[in-house]
Amino acid sequence: MTNPPLSPTRMAAIGMDQRQRNALHMLFSTKCDNRYVLMEEDASEICILDLDVFGGERLWEEFRERHPQRPLILVSLKAREISDDVTLFVEKPIPVDRLIDAIEQQRRHLSAKIEDLAQPPPPDTSPRLAEQAEQPDTQQPPRKKRTARKAASLMSESMEWAFVGTSPDIDPKDPQQLAKIYYNPEHYLQGHMQLALNLAARHNKNVGVEGPWPAIRLYFEGRKIRVSAEERQLRPYCTIPDAILKVPLRFLDEEENAAGGAREYSIDAFHWQLALWASRGRLPKGTDLFRPVYLRRWPNFTRLVVTPYALAIAALWAEQPRSLIDTAQTLNIPQRYVFAFYSAAKAIQMAGETRCAADTLPAPSAVEKPKHRGLLRRLMGRLRGDKKQI
Amino acid sequence: MNDYKIIFSGPVGAGKTTAISAISDIEPITTDELATDMTRIQKTGTTVAMDYGMIKLDEEERIHLYGTPGQERFDFMWEILIQGGIGLILLVSNNRPNPFHDMHFFLDAFKEFIGNSKVVIGVTQMDLINRPGIEDYHLQLEDSGVKIPIFEVDARMKKDVSLLVEALLYSLDPGLDG
Numbered sequence: 001m002t003n004p005p006l007s008p009t010r011m012a013a014i015g016m017d018q019r020q021r022n023a024l025h026m027l028f029s030t031k032c033d034n035r036y037v038l039m040e041e042d043a044s045e046i047c048i049l050d051l052d053v054f055g056g057e058r059l060w061e062e063f064r065e066r067h068p069q070r071p072l073i074l075v076s077l078k079a080r081e082i083s084d085d086v087t088l089f090v091e092k093p094i095p096v097d098r099l100i101d102a103i104e105q106q107r108r109h110l111s112a113k114i115e116d117l118a119q120p121p122p123p124d125t126s127p128r129l130a131e132q133a134e135q136p137d138t139q140q141p142p143r144k145k146r147t148a149r150k151a152a153s154l155m156s157e158s159m160e161w162a163f164v165g166t167s168p169d170i171d172p173k174d175p176q177q178l179a180k181i182y183y184n185p186e187h188y189l190q191g192h193m194q195l196a197l198n199l200a201a202r203h204n205k206n207v208g209v210e211g212p213w214p215a216i217r218l219y220f221e222g223r224k225i226r227v228s229a230e231e232r233q234l235r236p237y238c239t240i241p242d243a244i245l246k247v248p249l250r251f252l253d254e255e256e257n258a259a260g261g262a263r264e265y266s267i268d269a270f271h272w273q274l275a276l277w278a279s280r281g282r283l284p285k286g287t288d289l290f291r292p293v294y295l296r297r298w299p300n301f302t303r304l305v306v307t308p309y310a311l312a313i314a315a316l317w318a319e320q321p322r323s324l325i326d327t328a329q330t331l332n333i334p335q336r337y338v339f340a341f342y343s344a345a346k347a348i349q350m351a352g353e354t355r356c357a358a359d360t361l362p363a364p365s366a367v368e369k370p371k372h373r374g375l376l377r378r379l380m381g382r383l384r385g386d387k388k389q390i
Numbered sequence: 391m392n393d394y395k396i397i398f399s400g401p402v403g404a405g406k407t408t409a410i411s412a413i414s415d416i417e418p419i420t421t422d423e424l425a426t427d428m429t430r431i432q433k434t435g436t437t438v439a440m441d442y443g444m445i446k447l448d449e450e451e452r453i454h455l456y457g458t459p460g461q462e463r464f465d466f467m468w469e470i471l472i473q474g475g476i477g478l479i480l481l482v483s484n485n486r487p488n489p490f491h492d493m494h495f496f497l498d499a500f501k502e503f504i505g506n507s508k509v510v511i512g513v514t515q516m517d518l519i520n521r522p523g524i525e526d527y528h529l530q531l532e533d534s535g536v537k538i539p540i541f542e543v544d545a546r547m548k549k550d551v552s553l554l555v556e557a558l559l560y561s562l563d564p565g566l567d568g
């Protein structure tokens with residue numbers, strides 16, 4: 001099996017006018033063989049920021065507030081010392097080779113983070129050994145104290161970044177901000193996989209999804225998907241809109257039906273992950289922020305990527321439909337976690353908008369504070385601390 | 391000292407003892423004996439009194455993990471064990487002849503307790519027998535009017551058992567992190 005062509009890295013240019021953007025576009029398409037593609041900031045993986053533009057320092061500050069972990073390349077006439085490990089500096093006039101070196105360095109940094117994500121935790125399938133059980137507590141490394149907010153997730157920052165993004169909360173009454181929170185699943189691999197699933201269901205047959213990636217095969221009856229690609233090879237097609245425009249689907253022949261040896265996912269787990277990658281904390285186009293959403297049933301969380309606060313959101317929606325905005329407010333959590341969870345749950349048809357308008361349903365009740373909340377929090381902290389050591 | 395309980399229940403061989411072992415801070419105390427009746431088919435040792443494990447939160451607070459006996463002839467123990475419990479973790483083995491019957495039986499047996507607390511369901515041994523699927527379990531409960539978390543679980547995996555407990559805690563209090 002040959003490797004697929006290297007997928008483009010999504011770049012954004014901040015504080016640059018159209019002329020500079022055109023220059024970058026030309027550089028990427030000619031000298032760099034389209035290894036990089038210029039996009040809007042929200043969809044980008046690496047950003048280049050011109051500090052010499054009016055208000056450049058403030059742009060930098062605001063960028064870091066929005067995206068504390070996103071790789072950044074600063075350019076300026078004035079040399080500077082950079083103290084964080086996700087920012088590089090290139091002095092103007094910019095030598096093309098230095099800029100490409102810096103981009104490549106950031107891309108490697110990014111790839112390392114993504115590869116970390118692709119590594120599953122070592123399976124703990126062996127029966128518990130007596131000697132493990134007998135280890136006294138004192139041999140355990142001291143656990144760091146975690147705040148309640150931090151304790152809501154065991155996901156590393158890089159995992160959160162890949163699955164939930166870093167978008168700040170929006171004011172839903174501001175049309176400009178509102179426009180930023182939507183994505184169209186049809187423009188990503190998520191949409192193509194949905195078409196494949198529809199085709200397989202209609203004909204009750206197994207379907208192959210063709211593309212520049214190693215084989216993706218959907219086995220409808222067994223509810224499985226086998227993928228010959230590594231996650232890092234697939235991910236760009238899941239995160240860049242229209243990275244591939246045509247994805248031919250075909251029924252598998254007998255030999256392919258029997259083929260094994262590839263990485264296997266349940267259909268739901270695969271679809272869930274594609275939706276998280278595509279959404280990165282955004283919502284499918286057309287979702288009404290104020291219409292109550294329902295949870296059809298609890299997702300099978302032990303076999304899915306669990307995003308921060310996903311269980312809390314599921315528990316809330318299991319009690320009563322609530323709007324996305326109300327959910328974020330009630331749980332006092334950033335909107336992107338609610339949006340990411342909804343996008344993934346909707347992709348596997350576990351959640352959707354109610355047909356009734358908000359004002360025709362009983363008003364969502366306030367979450368009652370149980371008398372044991374402190375205890376439950378401490379127990380949750382312990383469980384998460386334990387899981388981190390698995 | 392504040393003591394609270396989480397109850398693990400389910401039929402013989404569903405993995406209660408293993409699940410408690412997976413998250414307990416102490417070596418679980420198991421009062422197993424060799425099964426001498428029909429339960430021998432399911433496992434060679436079965437819990438006749440209870441399993442006991444514990445999660446220490448600090449010097450003052452502990453969460454006790456109690457596993458009920460799997461055999462119905464010991465069901466007099468169940469009522470005693472659930473007193474003071476904050477929730478129920480029901481484990482059902484997909485490898486038993488009628489797992490739906492098992493699930494309904496235990497949900498019914500603990501009906502009153504569940505009414506005052508919450509329940510989550512872990513379906514074990516799906517790696518051995520993958521039918522019925524998780525969706526089928528949900529369909530069985532569709533008329534109950536409550537949405538119960540049902541997860542595929544490997545009782546040997548701490549991560550799986552922890553997620554079950556987390557789902558129980560959030561069911562009790564969705565605003566836990568707020």
